[in-house]
Amino acid sequence: GINAEYGNTEVLRNMGVAAAALKNAHKELGDVDKVHDLMDDIQEQQELANEISSAISSPMAFGADADEDDLLAELEAMEQEEMDSQMLDMPTVVPNLPSVPTGLPSRQRVEEDDDPDMAALAAWAT
Numbered sequence: 001g002i003n004a005e006y007g008n009t010e011v012l013r014n015m016g017v018a019a020a021a022l023k024n025a026h027k028e029l030g031d032v033d034k035v036h037d038l039m040d041d042i043q044e045q046q047e048l049a050n051e052i053s054s055a056i057s058s059p060m061a062f063g064a065d066a067d068e069d070d071l072l073a074e075l076e077a078m079e080q081e082e083m084d085s086q087m088l089d090m091p092t093v094v095p096n097l098p099s100v101p102t103g104l105p106s107r108q109r110v111e112e113d114d115d116p117d118m119a120a121l122a123a124w125a126t
Contacts, residue, residue, distance in 0.1 A: 029035055
């Protein structure tokens with residue numbers, strides 16, 4: 001009924017507004033050739049940005065000859081050199097140690113009978 005007709009009228013009115021908006025947009029954009037030119041310009045700028053990004057991230061800027069293994073070996077050599085330098089700069093501290101014996105130690109055999117603890121242990125074990 002009436003509600004359906006009112007709904008149809010609103011739909012037609014909205015379609016008219018949309019058509020008018022599209023006409024205005026097309027007037028602002030101009031013809032299709034201008035749109036294609038604009039899209040070409042955008043694509044050219046994106047390609048240029050990609051080339052710049054590629055050039056910046058390329059290892060060629062830092063020497064393409066050096067591979068990762070060479071760089072790691074060089075880093076290890078530098079770290080070893082630094083460690084060697086630190087070791088040479090360390091102060092030499094000689095602790096006070098007892099003197100080294102010059103002769104053989106004397107062997108004294110303790111007789112079980114002479115040792116009262118051993119005698120007590122022997123007595124306890126028997």
